[in-house]
Amino acid sequence: MKLQVAMDVLTTADALELAGKVAEYVDIIELGTPLIKAEGLRAITAIKQAHPDKIVFADLKTMDAGELEADIAFSAGADLVSVLGTAGDSTIVGAVAAAKKHGKGIVVDLIGVTDKVTRGREVIALGAEFVEMHAGLDEQAEEGFTFGTLLTQGTDSGVAFSVAGGVSTTTIQSVQKAGARVAVAGGAIYGASDPAAAAAALRAAII
Amino acid sequence: MKLQVAMDVLTTADALELAGKVAEYVDIIELGTPLIKAEGLRAITAIKQAHPDKIVFADLKTMDAGELEADIAFSAGADLVSVLGTAGDSTIVGAVAAAKKHGKGIVVDLIGVTDKVTRGREVIALGAEFVEMHAGLDEQAEEGFTFGTLLTQGTDSGVAFSVAGGVSTTTIQSVQKAGARVAVAGGAIYGASDPAAAAAALRAAII
Numbered sequence: 001m002k003l004q005v006a007m008d009v010l011t012t013a014d015a016l017e018l019a020g021k022v023a024e025y026v027d028i029i030e031l032g033t034p035l036i037k038a039e040g041l042r043a044i045t046a047i048k049q050a051h052p053d054k055i056v057f058a059d060l061k062t063m064d065a066g067e068l069e070a071d072i073a074f075s076a077g078a079d080l081v082s083v084l085g086t087a088g089d090s091t092i093v094g095a096v097a098a099a100k101k102h103g104k105g106i107v108v109d110l111i112g113v114t115d116k117v118t119r120g121r122e123v124i125a126l127g128a129e130f131v132e133m134h135a136g137l138d139e140q141a142e143e144g145f146t147f148g149t150l151l152t153q154g155t156d157s158g159v160a161f162s163v164a165g166g167v168s169t170t171t172i173q174s175v176q177k178a179g180a181r182v183a184v185a186g187g188a189i190y191g192a193s194d195p196a197a198a199a200a201a202l203r204a205a206i207i
Numbered sequence: 208m209k210l211q212v213a214m215d216v217l218t219t220a221d222a223l224e225l226a227g228k229v230a231e232y233v234d235i236i237e238l239g240t241p242l243i244k245a246e247g248l249r250a251i252t253a254i255k256q257a258h259p260d261k262i263v264f265a266d267l268k269t270m271d272a273g274e275l276e277a278d279i280a281f282s283a284g285a286d287l288v289s290v291l292g293t294a295g296d297s298t299i300v301g302a303v304a305a306a307k308k309h310g311k312g313i314v315v316d317l318i319g320v321t322d323k324v325t326r327g328r329e330v331i332a333l334g335a336e337f338v339e340m341h342a343g344l345d346e347q348a349e350e351g352f353t354f355g356t357l358l359t360q361g362t363d364s365g366v367a368f369s370v371a372g373g374v375s376t377t378t379i380q381s382v383q384k385a386g387a388r389v390a391v392a393g394g395a396i397y398g399a400s401d402p403a404a405a406a407a408a409l410r411a412a413i414i
Contacts, residue, residue, distance in 0.1 A: 008272075010279065034276050037267060040247030060244060061270050063291060064318060064343035065215075069241050072217065084270060086293035086319050090345040111270060112293050136271030138297040 001176045001206055004028035004057060005199060006164065006186035008137075009035055012043045016050055018190055023051050025199035028080070028182060030057040041076035048077030055079045061109055063087045067094030074102035082132065085110040085119045089126060096127035105129035107162070111136045116150075120157040130181055131157070135165030147171055151178035169198075172205045208383045208413055211235035211264060212406060213371065213393035215344075216242055219250045223257055225397055230258050232406035235287070235389060237264040248283035255284030262286045268316055270294050274301030281309035289339065292317040292326045296333060303334035312336035314369070318343045323357075327364040337388055338364070342372030354378055358385035376405075379412045 005026045007015045012035075019029050029051055031043055036058060048056045058078035062069040066083055073081045083095045085108050092108060099106045108123040110116040111134040120131040133154040139145060147166040154161040155178045162182035163175045175183045185202055192198035212233045214222045219242075226236050236258055238250055243265060255263045265285035269276040273290055280288045290302045292315045299315060306313045315330040317323040318341040327338040340361040346352060354373040361368040362385045369389035370382045382390045392409055399405035 033270070034272055034279065036244055036247075037276060038248050038279055040243075040249075041245050042247075061268075063240070063268050063270070063293075064345055065241055066345060069244060072241065072245055084291075084293070084319075086270075086291070088319060088343065088346050088349070090349055091343065094345060112291075112295060136295065136298065138271055138273060138301060139295050142295070142297055 001180055002027040002182045003199070003203055003206060004030055004162065004182050004184040005189050006030040006032055006059070006184050007035060008032040008186050008190060010038045012039045012046050015043060015047060018195060019047055019051055021196040022189055022199040023054055025196070025203040026054070028055040028057050030059055030184065032186070033059045033061045036060060041072060044073060044076040044078050057082070057107070059109070062091065062095060064091055065094075066091035067098045070095040070098035070106065071101070074098060074104050078104065080105050080107050080129070082107045082109045083128075084108070085113040085116070085123060085131070089122075092123055092126045092128065099129075100127075107132055109134050111139070116153040117157045120153075120159050120161065124159040130160035130162060132162045132164055132184070140165050151175060154178050154180055167202075169201050169205050172202055173207070176206060208387055209234040209389045210406070210410055210413060211237055211369065211389050211391040212396050213237040213239055213266070213391050214242060215239040215393050215397060217245045219246045219253050222250060222254060225402060226254055226258055228403040229396055229406040230261055232403070232410040233261070235262040235264050237266055237391065239393070240266045240268050243267060248279060251280060251283040251285050264314070265289070266316070269298065269302060271298055272301070273298035274305045277302040277305035277313065278308070281305060281311050285311065287312050287314050287336070289314045289316045290335075291315070292320040292323070292330060292338070296329075299330055299333050299335065306336075307334075314339055316341050318346070323360040324364045327360075327366050327368065331366040337367035337369060339369045339371055339391070347372050358382065361385050361387055374409075376408050376412050379409055380414070383413060
């Protein structure tokens with residue numbers, strides 16, 4: 001199972017600093033959606049140039065203009081680009097076409113999708129590399145949210161999936177047991193007083 | 208009825224050039240999602256500084272972290288910020304809280320929402336200023352898409368709405384008849400050989 005750090009910071013400088021601290025412990029470096037909206041594609045380029053040996057994930061959360069948005073992100077240096085599962089199939093197909101052109105991959109973020117199992121299978125059939133079983137920052141704060149549901153949906157889908165939204169040293173082994181391809185840690189790393197130590201602990205918890 | 212230009216260009220320079228040509232004919236200047244992802248918040252600031260008398264709409268299409276994303280866009284100079292109708296209610300509530308703090312407004316983009324009438328009423332109750340009856344660029348290219356359905360859904364919702372996705376000199380009067388508060392024109396303006404003339408013609412078609 002790969003480890004992905006989600007960098008929910010707002011400046012390229014902060015992202016470069018965080019990535020510099022944690023890169024050696026992670027496989028995938030994710031630029032969060034607010035960071036990309038704040039800084040633009042240059043943030044993707046800066047991270048890829050600083051960490052050419054890492055998989056760079058641009059969390060675009062594309063809802064429309066799938067081919068265009070994916071194309072400009074891949075051109076800027078992204079290896080993986082996210083599209084929303086709530087987007088129409090033609091948006092996902094467009095993004096997949098851009099990924100094929102660049103020899104890269106599309107991840108479909110299932111945030112906000114009610115039936116994540118069915119939609120997960122659909123978008124894999126459309127050419128997505130894997131899906132993200134994801135509870136958003138807002139959703140995690142809602143009453144009744146349970147992390148276990150995300151894992152069950154991932155296992156039940158039978159397709160390649162990552163898990164995001166509550167991954168910590170306490171939960172990461174359950175993520176691996178559920179069969180996830182990637183565990184995504186955000187606040188557990190960037191919110192820690194020592195992000196490098198937090199990333200190292202997550203890495204060590206993966207068997 | 209107000210006229211909004213959706214600037215689906217990819218650089219701040221192109222956006223400034225387009226806005227300079229068409230501003231006198233429009234009420235609302237929209238920075239498209241790909242433009243914001245490409246250039247970041249600085250594009251919003253540049254447009255607001257160049258056109259302080261216009262309503263600047265940042266089409267963030269926020270899916271998560273509603274309060275944060277709206278807050279940084281308002282701080283950068285936006286007067287209106289979009290959130291996706293497929294987002295969870297807590298995301299919309301967060302964005303509305305940011306809008307209240309800044310004395311600005313949230314627009315909920317109903318792209319990808321199946322029942323636009325019901326969701327439109329829900330998000331207005333949550334504090335959105337108006338909803339956007341919107342067929343995306345990809346959706347418009349799909350077989351079976353009809354512009355009339357968007358208008359009917361807007362009228363049936365009974366709430367304040369804009370219409371985006373197919374507005375042209377041929378259709379703009381039907382948009383006004385349907386009771387829209389705002390008509391959003393994208394390709395009909397930026398794709399025209401003379402964008403200023405195209406915007407002027409749309410303005411003239413509004414009674």
